[in-house]
Structures are given as C-alpha cells and as structure tokens.
Amino acid sequence: MSLRQKLLLIFSLTVVLAVAAVAWIVSLRTRQAFTKADEQHTAALIDQFRRELQGRAADVAARVDEVAASDRLIRIAFDLAAAGSDPSPYMAEAAALAKDHQLDYLEILLPDGTIVSSAQYPARFGYKEDLHLAGDQPTFLKKEELSDSANEIGLFVVRKVPASELPLYVLGGKRLDRGFLADLAAPADSQILLYPILTPKFDPNAVVSATGEVERATRFEPIIEQARATGQQRSSVVYVTDRREDSVDAAAIPLKSPNGSVLAVLVVANSRRGLIELQQHIRAIGYGVAGIGMLLAIVASLWITSRISRPIERLASAAGAVAAGNWDTQVEVTSHDEVGELAQSFNHMTHQLLEQRERLLQSERVAAWRELARRLAHELKNPLFPLQLTLENLIKARNTPGVDFDEIFRESTETLAAEIANLKNIIQRFSDFSKMPKPQVEEVDVADVLRKISGLYEPALTQHQPAIAFESRISDEPLRVSADPDLLHRALSNLVLNAMDAMPDGGTLTINAARNGDSVELRVSDTGTGMTAEECERLFTPYYTTKQHGTGLGLAIVQSVISDHNGTIRVESTPGSGSTFVVELPSLAASAAKA
Amino acid sequence: MNTKADIMVVDDEASTLASLSRAFRLAGHDVAVCSNAVHALELARLRPFDLILSDVVMPGRDGLALLEDLRACGITSPVVMMSGQAHIEMAVRATKLGALDFLEKPISTDKLLLTVENALKLRRLENENRELRHRVGNIRSSGSANPWAA
Numbered sequence: 001m002s003l004r005q006k007l008l009l010i011f012s013l014t015v016v017l018a019v020a021a022v023a024w025i026v027s028l029r030t031r032q033a034f035t036k037a038d039e040q041h042t043a044a045l046i047d048q049f050r051r052e053l054q055g056r057a058a059d060v061a062a063r064v065d066e067v068a069a070s071d072r073l074i075r076i077a078f079d080l081a082a083a084g085s086d087p088s089p090y091m092a093e094a095a096a097l098a099k100d101h102q103l104d105y106l107e108i109l110l111p112d113g114t115i116v117s118s119a120q121y122p123a124r125f126g127y128k129e130d131l132h133l134a135g136d137q138p139t140f141l142k143k144e145e146l147s148d149s150a151n152e153i154g155l156f157v158v159r160k161v162p163a164s165e166l167p168l169y170v171l172g173g174k175r176l177d178r179g180f181l182a183d184l185a186a187p188a189d190s191q192i193l194l195y196p197i198l199t200p201k202f203d204p205n206a207v208v209s210a211t212g213e214v215e216r217a218t219r220f221e222p223i224i225e226q227a228r229a230t231g232q233q234r235s236s237v238v239y240v241t242d243r244r245e246d247s248v249d250a251a252a253i254p255l256k257s258p259n260g261s262v263l264a265v266l267v268v269a270n271s272r273r274g275l276i277e278l279q280q281h282i283r284a285i286g287y288g289v290a291g292i293g294m295l296l297a298i299v300a301s302l303w304i305t306s307r308i309s310r311p312i313e314r315l316a317s318a319a320g321a322v323a324a325g326n327w328d329t330q331v332e333v334t335s336h337d338e339v340g341e342l343a344q345s346f347n348h349m350t351h352q353l354l355e356q357r358e359r360l361l362q363s364e365r366v367a368a369w370r371e372l373a374r375r376l377a378h379e380l381k382n383p384l385f386p387l388q389l390t391l392e393n394l395i396k397a398r399n400t401p402g403v404d405f406d407e408i409f410r411e412s413t414e415t416l417a418a419e420i421a422n423l424k425n426i427i428q429r430f431s432d433f434s435k436m437p438k439p440q441v442e443e444v445d446v447a448d449v450l451r452k453i454s455g456l457y458e459p460a461l462t463q464h465q466p467a468i469a470f471e472s473r474i475s476d477e478p479l480r481v482s483a484d485p486d487l488l489h490r491a492l493s494n495l496v497l498n499a500m501d502a503m504p505d506g507g508t509l510t511i512n513a514a515r516n517g518d519s520v521e522l523r524v525s526d527t528g529t530g531m532t533a534e535e536c537e538r539l540f541t542p543y544y545t546t547k548q549h550g551t552g553l554g555l556a557i558v559q560s561v562i563s564d565h566n567g568t569i570r571v572e573s574t575p576g577s578g579s580t581f582v583v584e585l586p587s588l589a590a591s592a593a594k595a
Numbered sequence: 596m597n598t599k600a601d602i603m604v605v606d607d608e609a610s611t612l613a614s615l616s617r618a619f620r621l622a623g624h625d626v627a628v629c630s631n632a633v634h635a636l637e638l639a640r641l642r643p644f645d646l647i648l649s650d651v652v653m654p655g656r657d658g659l660a661l662l663e664d665l666r667a668c669g670i671t672s673p674v675v676m677m678s679g680q681a682h683i684e685m686a687v688r689a690t691k692l693g694a695l696d697f698l699e700k701p702i703s704t705d706k707l708l709l710t711v712e713n714a715l716k717l718r719r720l721e722n723e724n725r726e727l728r729h730r731v732g733n734i735r736s737s738g739s740a741n742p743w744a745a
Contacts, residue, residue, distance in 0.1 A: 381679040382608070385701035389614035392704040396621050408617065415610045422610075504654055529655075 003312075004305040011301050015293030023286030027279050034275040035249070042235075042251045045190060045268045049253075052184055053155070056174060057139035061157045063101045064172035068159040072097065073170065076108065080116070081166035087116045087125075094119040098172070105144055105154050105173040109133065116168075121147040133158055133169045140258045142173070143198070152177070153196040153255075153264050176255075176264065181210040189274060191248070193217075193267040195224050207267075216240055220250065224265045227252035231262055238269065247272045311339045315346055327353045379426045383419040390415045433557060439484035439564050443588060446479040446520050449489055450513050457496050466506035475514040480588040483565050491561040494554050495524040495581050502528030502579060519567075520587050525580040531573040539571055600715050601625045601642070603672075605635040605649035605661065615648070618704045624711065632656035636664050644672045646714040648707075651678035651685060659685075662692045673714040677702060 001009075067073060076090050090108065094117035098106035106119040113128040139157045146152060156173035174180075176196070186192050193214055195207045202225060204217035214220075219238050226234045231254050238250045248269040255264040314331055321329040329350055331343040390412045397408040454472050461468040499509045507527035514521055531539070540559045562569045566586050573579035602624050604615045609630070616626040627644070629635040631653060639647065647665070651658035662674050676689045679700040686697040695717065696710055 378680050381700055383610070385679065386608065386610035386614040388701045389611075389618055389704060393614060393617045393621060396618075396704065400621060403621065408621075411613065411617065415613055419610050501654075 003309045004301060007305055008298060008301040011297035012294050015297050016290050019286050019290040019293055022289075023282055026282050030278055030282065031275060034272070034278075038249045038270045041187070041190060041270050042249070042268045045184075045186060045192060046251070046253060046266075048184055049192070049266060049268075052180070056155050056180065057157065060103070060139055060155050060172060060174050061159075063103055064106075064157045064159045064170055067097050067101050067103070067106065067172055068161045068170045070097070073108070073161050073168065076116075077161045077166050077168040080110075080168065090117050091122060091125050093117045095122065101172075103172045104175040105156065105171070107171040109169040109171055111167045111169065120144060123147060129171065131158065131171065133160075141176070141255055141263050142257060143196075143263055144173070151196075151198040153198075178208045178210060178212065181208065184210065186210065189271040191269045191271075193220065193269065194264060195220075195267065196264045197228060197262060220252075220267055220269075223250050223252045224267065227254045227265045228262050230254075231256065231260070237272070245273045245276045247276070307335075308339060311335065311343060315339075315343060318346060318350075322350055322353070327357060376430065379430075380423065383422040383426070386415055387419050390419075436557065436560060437487070439487050439561070441482045441484055441565075443480055444483040444485045444488060446481055446483075446488070446522065446585065447474045447476075447513055448478075449485065449492060450474050450511055450522070453489065453493050453496055454511060456493070457500070461500065461509060464500065464506070468500060468503055468506055469508040471508060471510040473510070473512045473514075477515065479513055479515060479520040481520055481565070481567075481585045482588050483585065487561045488565070491558045492522070492524070492583075494558050495583075498554065498581070499524055499526035499528070499579075502526045504528075507578070515587060516584070518587055519584045522583040522585075523580050524583075525578060527578040530575040530578050531571070532575055536571050536573050536579075540569070598715055599623055599625065600645040600711055601627075602646045602648060602711065603627045603629065603635060603638060603644045605629045605632065605647065605653075605658065607631060607650065607653045611650070615707070618707060619711070622704075622708050622711070632658070632661035632664070635661055636668070639665055639670050639672065640668060643670075645718055646711055647672050647674045648710075649674060649676055651676050651689070652680060659688060659692060662689065662694060666693055673718060675710055675714065 072093070076093060079085055080087060080090075087110075094106045094108050097108075098104070098119035104120070107124075107129060108116040108118075109129055109131070110116060111133060113131055113133065115124050115127050115129055118124045137158050139155055142154055142156045144152050144154045144156075153176045154173040155176055156171060159170045159172070161168040161170060176194070178194075181192050181194055184192055191209055193207055193209050198206060202218075202221045204221070205213065207214045207217035207220060207224075219240055223234050223236050223238060233254070234252045236250060238248050240246045240248060248271050250267055250269045253266045253268070254262040255266055257263050311331075311334060318329045318331045327350055330347050333340050333343045333347070393408065394412050397403050397405050450472070451474060454470070454474075458470055461470045496509070496511070503509070503526050508525075509527075510523070510525040512521075512523040512525070540555050559569050562583055562585070567584055569581060569583045571579055571581050602619050604612055604619070604626060605628075606612050606615070607630055612628045612630065616628050619626045627638060627642075629638055632649075632655060635647070635649065649658040649661055656664070658676050658678070662676070665672070665674065673695040674693070675696045675698060676686075676694045677698040677700055678685060681697065681699040689697050695714055698706070698710065
C-alpha cells in the first residue's frame, strides 16, 4: 500500500468515525430530549384528563344534587313514605328527570337499593342495585348495564333526597365515551384513546378516540392488556403501522371502580414522528457531512502526499540515478522540513562522492604516471646495458694491442645499431599508446574478423618451432557487434600473438566464438605455462609485463579497446596448464532489441 | 692479477650476450653464451665454469630457477645474477638460493670484471680450503690418533 493510499485511509476513517460519533451523540441527546418532552406531555395530558374527570364529576354531582333537591323527587319521597304505597306509578319519573337535568343515567332507589325508577333501564324497576348508599359519597366509575343488554362505563354519584321521611336515594351519572374525550384539548401530535372493558376478551372495536373509532386498535392490545392485568400505568412504544414514523410513545392508565377493579384503560399516545424525522434528518446531515469529509480527506491526502511523497519520489529517482553512475545528481530542496533535510543530506552526499571520486582519480593518475616513469626507466635500461658495454668494449679494444679492432668495431656497430633501433621501437610503442584513436563504430561480424586473423596467423603457427596446433571453433551464425573493425582486429590479433608467445615450446592455440545470451563471447586459449592469480590480477595494468621484451602495454591497449566497445575482458589461467582470455561484447541484435 | 677464467653468460638478449662476451674476452677470459636456462644447465653439466653470470627475467625458466636447477644437480660454480628490474625481494631470493652477487643493469665493465675477480678469488680460496681439509682427513685416517705421539 503506497503512502498516499495509507493517508487516504487514515483521513477517511477519522472523518467517518468523527461524524458517526457526533451523529450518534446528537441522535441520543435528541431521543432523550424527546422522551422527556413526551413524558411531560403525557403527564400533562393525564393531569388534564383527571381535571376533566373531576370537572365532570362536579358537574354530575351538581346535577344529581339538583335532582335530589327537586320538588318532584321530594314529593315522590313524600308519597312513598305513606305506608303501603306502590312505587310503580313512578316508573317513568327517572327518565323524565334525567332528560330535564341532562344526565345519561338516573335511578331512584329505596334505602335498601331497590330501584324505584331507572332512566337507562326502565325494566329494572323493582331490582336491587348493589350499592352502598350513603349521603355524600364522591363520584365513582361504574359499569352500567343497559336495557339493550349493552354495557357502558359511566361517572356516577349518589345523593340522598333531603328533608323527607322516607330516605330516598338518587343515583345519577354521565357516560364516559367519545364525547368525553372530545372535550379534552389534546395537542395535534397526541391522541387520547379510551378502552372501556366490557368484554373479557380484548375487543378492538371498543377502543374509541375523540374523533371516533381507532384504526389498527389491535396494535394497542398488549399495552392495554398489561395495564388492565396489573392495574398500573404502563408505557411502551407502539408501532401503529410498520413504518417507524408511525410509531407512538403510548402510556396506558387503568381507570378503576371504587372496589379496585379496572373498568377502562385510558391510552395517551404521543406521535414519535417528530423524533424519527429529526433522527432521519440528523442521519442525512451525518451522511452529507461524512461524504463532504471524505471528499476533503481525499483532497487533503492528495495534497499532503504530493507534498511529502513527491519529494521522496524525487529522492528515490535521484538515488537510482546515483546508483546508475550519475554521481553529480542533485535534488531540488523545496522545503525546510525533514524531507528537505534529507534532500540536503543527499545533495551533500553526492557532492562528497564526486569530490572523493575526483581525489581517487587524481591519485590514480599520479600512480599511473609513477608506473609509467618506472616502466619507461626499466624499458630504457635494457637496451642501455649493451649500448654501454659495447662502447666500453670499443674503447678497451682500441687500447688493447693484438686484437682485431676492425672485427670488434664491425660487431660493435651492429650491436649499437640494433639497440638504437630497439630504443626507437620502445619509444614508438609508448607514443602509439598515447595516440589511441577513437573507435569509428560500424556493424561488424566478429566471426569474420576472427577468420581473417586465423588466416593471417595460421602459417606462423604451423611454422613455429616446435609447432603450435591451431583449433578454430567459430559459430556459423553471424556474430554482429557494433565496433571499429580495425581496432577490434588489432586487439584480437594481440591476444593471438600473446597466446603464441606463451607457448615457446609448442602447444595448442584455440579460438572460440559464439553467441552467449545478449552478448558475443570470444575465447582465445593457449596451453602455455599459465599464470599465477597475482599475475592475472596485474595483467591489464598498463606497463605491467611478464615478458622480457614486453612494454606492458599490449593487454592494457586490448582492455582499453574492448572497454571502448562496451565489452569486458578477463583471463582464466592455471599455472602449468595455460590461459584463456575471454572477451564479451554486446551483441548488436540484443542491443537493437533493447533500443 | 691476470688469471684466466672460464665464464658462462646466460641472457635472452642477443646484444647483451654479444657485448658481455666481448668484454670478458677483451679481459682475457674464456666465455660461453646461452640464450636460455635449459641450454645453460646442459652446458654447466658438461664443464665446471669458474663463474656463471645469468639474467633473472627470461622467458621459460628464469635465472632464479636456473640457480635452483644448478644447485640441485650439485654444480657448485659461483653464480652472479643480474637484472634490469631488480628489486629487493628478487635479490634476497637470489642470495638465499646461493647467488654470490646480485647486479643491477646496466653494469659497467669495471664492475663486471671486479665481480669476476672476486668470484675467482673465492673459488681459489674454496679450493685451497677443500684441499687442506682433504689433507687433514688423510693424515687422520693414515696416521695414529695423535700425530705428535709418534
């Protein structure tokens, strides 16, 4: 993974995690705030409901008080007080009174609970109402059976008819129904449901709201049943539909009769739509922010990596250039940070490398000059010795009686001429070496060059005493290289001559030439005395020689020529069993293919 | 001192051989020349030379190898080595192998002749020494253990 990808990943993760954390915290806080608001809402509604219930109760109590204090009822009480009087003529009184005083339920009861008249169920006349009758009871809830065998839940109050001989009671009440709910001022996003428990099994059709019947009332069944079973207030989230927006926070409050049985369940449902929508909104904002953050992360990582990695990439390519031999490579320093320091150090390093190479070259040059001087001195000493001796001989012969001076003079002048020629030859070879021409390259078939050399030297080899056998193993395919044919000819001839010189007692000279991968490999082998490892090592050093009459320049020239042709030369030798010079030149086919 | 010596000169250079042999002959010595070590060894076996003067650097077997070969064959003639590229290691090696002297080319005729003289002197002293020892040995083996007791 590149630096750019790593940075991108880290930035993206940071942005996503930060946004996710913020969104989660905001969402949590919102939910908490909503829950609290809901609770307050629900509590307020329940309060309102209780106040309404109290108001209703007061209203019912006032109306029943009116009924109890009405002349009509006092007269009935009076009439009924007369012994043996029949209550039947008053059967319809309750209905008339209920209508007059706008009560849903009204019953006139004897002290023992016997119904004298019932507005809601006239046929119950003569039945006993199972009630504890007392003068000033508070209002209470009660399930009321109606004439059509239906049941209803109502708010009831019992009053005693005052100032009468016969204690007569009035039980009056109002229905607890949709109308009652309609009077409650519920906020728009809240709903108040009432479930009167009229059947043992949950009846969804019985659930009513201020606006009428309730759709999907079955969804409220669990919370209603819980409140009913426990007699305690219960809260939970109810999904009205399967969509989250349609869920409500519902609180179920059981409404009980004086004896503690649950008669109805009031459900306050606050819509969660606002919360859900807000959460969705927060999430959408989170996604948006995360998306923008990711884009910013990409831009930032691209910018930062370009600032960091581009200089590093430049450094890497510069290091590659130095490794490839361009020691004067410099890197542009664009910053003052760690990367900038690195670039400065790099530039310093290449600068020092260059300086060191320069120093090395200088010392090598000095060493080469010393070696040249030493070699030249040695080369000149050899012919000087016979020159000096010959001169001294001549002088001595001139002063010595009885010698054939003419003979000595003739012999001495021959020697002097030969050695002077030798000196000229030495100087010429040194001069040649200093005037090494630049190669004029063209396409050359090495096999051709070698065949020419073989033809040139074969007679000399066979005439050599003792004879030197010649073996030529030159590849049939053309061995094309880019070379100066004359220089190559001279260099390879030199190797053949060296091989001949290495075998004064005869032997075998072998020439091999073949393609070896991307290069052409030439091997010139002799079966001479061979060389030690130390000799092999110094072999290509200029002015080094193992031969008495060598200038020590032959192999140095050969190496220089081969090196100018981008080739290499090495020697494989074992003392006593001969030497092999191996030349490798880049094959033209290979270099053409590469280009 | 005009003693005539029998000298062998070994060098691969014809001019050097010619001028050296001429110098020795002018001084009245007998000279044999060889252009390589193999011939030199063959010649040395045939004739006891008073001095062998050999070049060190030669193609094939060099002067030091020749010195080893001579000693290996029991030839005790004094050997003087000479070289144009003399260095201390070469001289030390030559001395260890039993060379009488090590001369650096170019060498003057006087120096050459002085070396020959020295070699001859040494040769003569050695011969005398050997003869005396021989006599002492003869006396010991023929006479009593104490020659003064008779």
